[in-house]
Amino acid sequence: MNPIEKTSRRGFLRNIALLALALPFLGRTTKLFAADETKPAGLPDGATAIPESDPVATAIKYKEKPGKGNKKPCDKCAFYAASNKDWGKCQMLQHIPNGVVAALGTCGSWQPKTK
Numbered sequence: 779m780n781p782i783e784k785t786s787r788r789g790f791l792r793n794i795a796l797l798a799l800a801l802p803f804l805g806r807t808t809k810l811f812a813a814d815e816t817k818p819a820g821l822p823d824g825a826t827a828i829p830e831s832d833p834v835a836t837a838i839k840y841k842e843k844p845g846k847g848n849k850k851p852c853d854k855c856a857f858y859a860a861s862n863k864d865w866g867k868c869q870m871l872q873h874i875p876n877g878v879v880a881a882l883g884t885c886g887s888w889q890p891k892t893k
């Protein structure tokens with residue numbers, strides 16, 4: 779066996795060993811990044827929070843967290859159908875399959891519920 783083959787094989791084995799040592803950490807790193815993409819609290823299973831950046835949401839000026847003093851929350855809007863206490867479907871934003879809006883969100887198309 780010539781020295782180049784021996785070095786190459788040794789390097790290969792070293793790289794395999796390093797990869798084996800690194801795999802558990804790679805898994806953790808992936809989970810850390812996944813944690814950054816956690817879904818909002820209370821989001822129903824299989825549902826997608828409609829982002830404010832969605833073109834239709836932007837057009838109606840949807841805000842997921844308008845803050846305190848919001849007198850026109852989605853859960854009091856005629857276009858809202860609750861999925862749970864925090865999220866629900868909006869008739870104005872039906873173009874996103876399984877898309878939901880925040881119960882305490884609001885937008886410029888808000889209409890009072892009729893009783």
Ligand code: SF4
Nearest residue numbers: 852855858868885888
């Ligand atoms: S205020 Fe009404 S129309 Fe606007 S996003 Fe909320 S539920 Fe939809």
